Amino acid sequence: MDQLPIDEFLTDLCPFEKQLDLDDYLGEAPRWCQGCGDLGILTAVQKLLRDNQAEPTEVVCVSGIGCSSRFPYYLKAFGFHGIHGRALPISTGVALANPKLKVLTVMGDGDCFSIGAGHWVHAIRYNVNLLAMVLDNEIYGLTREQTSPTTPLGTRTRTTPKGAFLPPLNPLQLMLGVSNLSFLAQTATWLPQHLLATLQQAYRHQGLAFVRILQHCPVFSPQAFGEGGKDAELMEFLYHVQGIAIDPALERFGGRREHDPADLATAQRLASEREREPLGLLYQNPDLPSYETIRHAALAHPSPAEKLTLLNRRLDRLAPEG
């Protein structure tokens, strides 16, 4: 960490503003494979937190189980490496407990769309204030190459040696069908600026911001997404004043299309026709109250002594005399 010139003279209770920089967000050295797209996401998240000067002790990064879910170890922040498929309920608990915390939820495609599918749907509906990322490599990485719900039809994996039997789930399309959806975007690991810009917008969103990140996995699904973005025909950037800014340099990675993120019907159509993978902000409704806001707004704030009085009064009603 670059230290301020007066750091050495100051205690922890320093009244000066201390600038947090990238080093302040470095956890353990990442142990992903060479070329793994997850590395770029980690960098983007570190930049995101630095840009927002988020205090590491006030950031909670919750994950499930999978290659992707090793994320919290590599980020310096509060980390919770949970169990497979259950990152969202844990995150919901964190957000409900302390709305001041910034919650980042990291999941794999199997983690979120397969074993976690029920929580996935309901977390979107609850609309808790958190930033949820699915690192989607269209395969089970950590368990070494079994089909995930997003694995394309016909893909050979170790559980489908003759090819996957089913057309893949379209996560965007499904999420656009969940009521109370408040933010949905898609980006990719081979587009670092777009990735960061997308996360920035998600970070600022109040409510559940869901970002599906197309993730290059050179080991088990190197061919996915046109070999990790090599085929510009497969991708399309969504642009709009309310959307994610598109660097002109991105044009070699895909086409462009204007899309108003307030327009749910068009988002649904874009997602379901799936001519090209849309990259950018599919939908945002900034006006939906988040669940923890609703719940906390209804709470009284009695002092302990008042609680005692109130409870005694409740007991009085259950006393035979009461």
Next chain:
Amino acid sequence: MDQLPIDEFLTDLCPFEKQLDLDDYLGEAPRWCQGCGDLGILTAVQKLLRDNQAEPTEVVCVSGIGCSSRFPYYLKAFGFHGIHGRALPISTGVALANPKLKVLTVMGDGDCFSIGAGHWVHAIRYNVNLLAMVLDNEIYGLTREQTSPTTPLGTRTRTTPKGAFLPPLNPLQLMLGVSNLSFLAQTATWLPQHLLATLQQAYRHQGLAFVRILQHCPVFSPQAFGEGGKDAELMEFLYHVQGIAIDPALERFGGRREHDPADLATAQRLASEREREPLGLLYQNPDLPSYETIRHAALAHPSPAEKLTLLNRRLDRLAPEG
């Protein structure tokens, strides 16, 4: 049961065709509340099976837990009253085991959309050949009045005494976002003919036919669906040559709208705008192969002796000499 005039002379091995009638599908006497919409669904299913002359021993009715899930006891067929939220995996197992069986899956809204949500999404994607019915009363009935995912915002229930906190899940919209969806219809318990006609079409469908049945529960959600269909403004019948036939008498229960069940985009729009509850066939794709068809098609059919030879050959490869 009306007996054929020669019944008394015949053994069970009767060579004459025996006509199955309604009595052949009567199980235990139903123990639902008076006026419960589930009663009408039971009658419709009994008629459906009678009309199709389904052999009760070849029909398997699987349910979860809830008022609705008591269904199998009241129908004479193979019944499986399972556990809460898991009717679809059990049904999938049945269908995979013996594609000749007719599988009817009965669930409640909590059962299917809440605790069963993950299986719900994936069963649709697997597209196993079964008729799935959700008896949706927008409430938890059996546990006596807690919110379900479809409970309208603001509804007072025992877990939300000041009103439900969230807008309801829109199950149709969500299902229309699941890839590989093959059949989706909606009907209601106060429309016996429409209910039966819908089930008939679902019964004939090859693949997973999903029918959401708006179910009147006079005890815990009497106000739902305009007090069980009393408000014609809230409903709209979908008609089409490929759709569910609409009796003119139905007009007092809702408006009409033409809708081509092959048109997914419009179905999505109808479902998400939700101006009125659409009744009828929202979507059908008769061409999708069902999962058990795909899987069974790939199977060899060796005789036991052939199996033995094959297995010995496999073992040979693992012998040191091999």
Next chain:
Amino acid sequence: MAIHKQSVKEHILEIVSDAGEGAQKAGEVFAKTAARMGNGLWTEAIIPAEIQPPAHGVRSSSGIRIRFGSDFVSNGGDLTNLALVFNEMSLLSRLQIGSLADDVIVIIDDIWSKDPSREIREHYRELLDGIRQRGGRVVEVPLQEETLKIVEEPNPGKNMFALGLLGFVYERNQKLLAAVVSEAFQAKPAEVLRSNLKLLDAGYQWAKVHLDFQFEVPGMQSRKPMLAMNGNQALALGSIAAGFELCSMYPITPATSVSQYLAAIFEEFGGFVHQAEDELAAIGVALGANFAGKPAFTVTSGPGMALKTEFMGLAVMTEIPLVVIDVQRGGPSTGLPTKVEQGDLLSSIFATPGDAPKVVLAASSIGDCFKLMQTARRIAEDFRMLVILLSDANLASGVQLFERPELMLDEIARPMSAGTSHKGDLAYDWQEETGLSKRLIPGRSKEVGMTSSLNHSPAGLVRSDTESNELAHRMRSHKLAALQQALKPPALHGAEQGELLVVGWGSTRGAIEEAVDRLRAAGQRVSSLHLVFLNPLPPGLKEIFGRFKQVMCVEINYADAADDAFVGEGRRYSQLAFLLRAQTLVDVDCFARVCGRALRPMEIAEVLEKKLGGSP
């Protein structure tokens, strides 16, 4: 009419009708009145399995069973002394269950004797004759007929007439009865209340004219401050007293009402109830909240416990404090959802794959339900452990009058154990012997911490070597040992030594102790021991067992019967007996039934007598 008036120390009364006819309501008012008159009290709800089962059937009966007396009442007691039934099928249901005493007084609506259906008329007669033959007494009353003189619809309505009638039979203070009725109908239109009060009075007046018997059940002498509530209410209010702020749940009988009581009032205390999409999410949210510093618990029953298994393992591994309440019901699987069983003891301790030490407590009374919420929270947070608190369907809906607990400001205000907050602190800074450590809590701590479901180092980082895995296991296990060393040996009920020691846990306490008292009064050398801590077991058990010739568990769960001729050496023991055998190597016998109802002092006494070798 000459009235035969009898003073009794206690009476067991049942009021039973078809679902929807209001027997339960009448019973609740009666019980409340009894409590106000100073009677000791235990009530049990009679609940049909369906919401509104078809009328007039055995499985349609709904009502209440009230044991009240001049002493403190610790359980539902033996057989019913007086049953007021609205029809003959309700009566039959109680006969089938075997709840009626031979000399029971049955008060029944005589309208069925005139029913158009000959079948019903005959059945009615037959049943009443049966009662008389057993030595009982039948009192036929024109319940519906008289009710219809006052209101147009008999349902509800008959119930208030019946209540008035019972007011006479038990010499209840009529004014008080009317006052409690008024409270009960507070929310209803004034007109409804008026006609109900009229019915109440009519019942009383009718009885005064037509009945020739009365029972006097005096109140208790000592009048300490008391409360009447059921176990689920006690858990709910106890959770507030313990300083919980979040109840994360998914509905399931018989646990749901804990959260329902809370939902109605929690917000005024700054807490709230979260209904999750399933049991996995419910416990996950509670765990996440505790992790982030808000005291949270989850509550469920058997099938829900099964679904929480993986998350319970996570709680143990991550040492995040967590309280899980299991209101036990009949199993296995969906089993008997509304009936009692003590079937989840071994699964609570052993369900989690791998070694997952946790604390298991069981409430043995309504008062325990209240108090143990505080105990559970303290242990969970001080030891960073999973605490499972077992209650059951009997406690859940049984209303008892018990001594009012003193509230403690310290507990209600207790912040979540503040954790540690120095830079450089470790997430698992285990004390070498006890395994205890302080937590790092996000947003409060100056140091970040890593929490992992994988085996981890004191810093919370992944480790897969032998040493760190053995260390972490030992640390988690030592916390249990540390807790055990802090526990007192349990107190005996009865003498310190003797012929037979009965060991129990959970809701059977009252019945076991009553049975023991009876036998002791008859000169038998029997004592009992009731365990609140099931894991770890309290210290000293082997020594205590050594002071008795025989030791026997009494439980409401399954065991192969001792005299089951088919079962060989592989006899399957009841759950506590199994635990005690493994831990103490004492040949602990057991009497256990999956009867779906509370055990009666009478049947326990009989078993103990047999075990002791006949009466003394």
Next chain:
Amino acid sequence: MAIHKQSVKEHILEIVSDAGEGAQKAGEVFAKTAARMGNGLWTEAIIPAEIQPPAHGVRSSSGIRIRFGSDFVSNGGDLTNLALVFNEMSLLSRLQIGSLADDVIVIIDDIWSKDPSREIREHYRELLDGIRQRGGRVVEVPLQEETLKIVEEPNPGKNMFALGLLGFVYERNQKLLAAVVSEAFQAKPAEVLRSNLKLLDAGYQWAKVHLDFQFEVPGMQSRKPMLAMNGNQALALGSIAAGFELCSMYPITPATSVSQYLAAIFEEFGGFVHQAEDELAAIGVALGANFAGKPAFTVTSGPGMALKTEFMGLAVMTEIPLVVIDVQRGGPSTGLPTKVEQGDLLSSIFATPGDAPKVVLAASSIGDCFKLMQTARRIAEDFRMLVILLSDANLASGVQLFERPELMLDEIARPMSAGTSHKGDLAYDWQEETGLSKRLIPGRSKEVGMTSSLNHSPAGLVRSDTESNELAHRMRSHKLAALQQALKPPALHGAEQGELLVVGWGSTRGAIEEAVDRLRAAGQRVSSLHLVFLNPLPPGLKEIFGRFKQVMCVEINYADAADDAFVGEGRRYSQLAFLLRAQTLVDVDCFARVCGRALRPMEIAEVLEKKLGGSP
């Protein structure tokens, strides 16, 4: 050069590299060659926790450990005699794990001695000096340098050079070695094979010139037909031999490969693998399929077992036959996903809330994995029971050479127990004593049947009365008793009586028996007993235990150590010990470690010796 040639009865060899450098491949070829040459064999995979961890680190090591000898080999043995390592961090990882013998021969690539980084050079030297100081021998070889003379990229490639070198050291038949390499590269382009064969030969030739030692490890005398495979392959092939037609699963280490082996070949046998969306669905589909007459099983590991808990209760309650395989790994929670533990015994028996009798079996060898699939299916179907078959990470990836099992047409062709098919038959027509009954199968039976998770009557209809609940419980429990009565008392390894009896279960069998054999050879009066049936336990245990002065379990799971000063009377026993104590009341002691690896005969022998009071 004069070559020192030594004939040994067995040797333990390790080949360890960074992940991706191909040590595993080389080892597999070596092992296969050994098997063909008639050596007894046990190999263990060395697997890093990540897919491709950063190179050159202790946690990056990947490789294989091969014990081979002139006798049948039942376990991984003690310490490694020869380690061929690709770099010094690989060596360090093995030192940290403590797997190397003091007199180990370390063959290492000398390229690190010339590494640009001084730190690496020094570390390399230091480690090698350490080896020499312990009494080991170091052989530095120009692995990479020589490889680069033949190919342009050293990885993979070094591995074949190394293999050639080992071919010389162990006097392997060179032609055979080349043949096995050819088989291994069958699917690759011819060019790849060619250069690999070149490297193989180069390694051999280099060794011939530069090495001065060789080991001869002769093959076994008796040459019964043998098979070499790992436990997961054996489970997969065993499932076909048992007539299963569906494997319904969700991926989880170390269970997944069972289904992967099947996925590749099952369809030609008319069966298939269904990958479900989660573990609940996986077991649900298997249950539904069995219900409808297709023999199906599910396979998972700890976290997955936790998730299947509720469904396992349903299987018990509905009496639908079901086989669940649990390939155990380190717990609790995610724990040590790739490491061995025997931590799921008690959770397998007790996880389900309520009383849920089920059968629990454990495989103790690769052969067992094959054979017990048939046993499990038969019991499941004949008794209408849930059967949990325990394996573990050690068996899962350990390759053993074992006697080829005889296939039985009856088993492979066995239709699902046809059930009953007369009109009027009941769904649960329990035999009064045994609790056995025949099923009604949809599509096959002439009578419909109701299957319910609620307590039910023989007809399958909902019942909530005491009698029917007690009957159904008793019937389910009696099936266990009936099975127990059919079991033989287990056979002892060693004499029928003595000083000490060691009791074990699962994959520790080979190591325990080897330890016992050593001690017996040294005159100690010790025997062992290995249990395949854990629930019900086989009959006669108490009687057998009575013939020994001491009884002790040896297990790979957690127990408070007997000499743990902090733990008081609440000592927590290992899982089998706990069971045996409860059932026999014998003071069974235990030696248990959560070491994440196979126990070594040596360490077991040491513990037993201590228990016996020193050497004889």
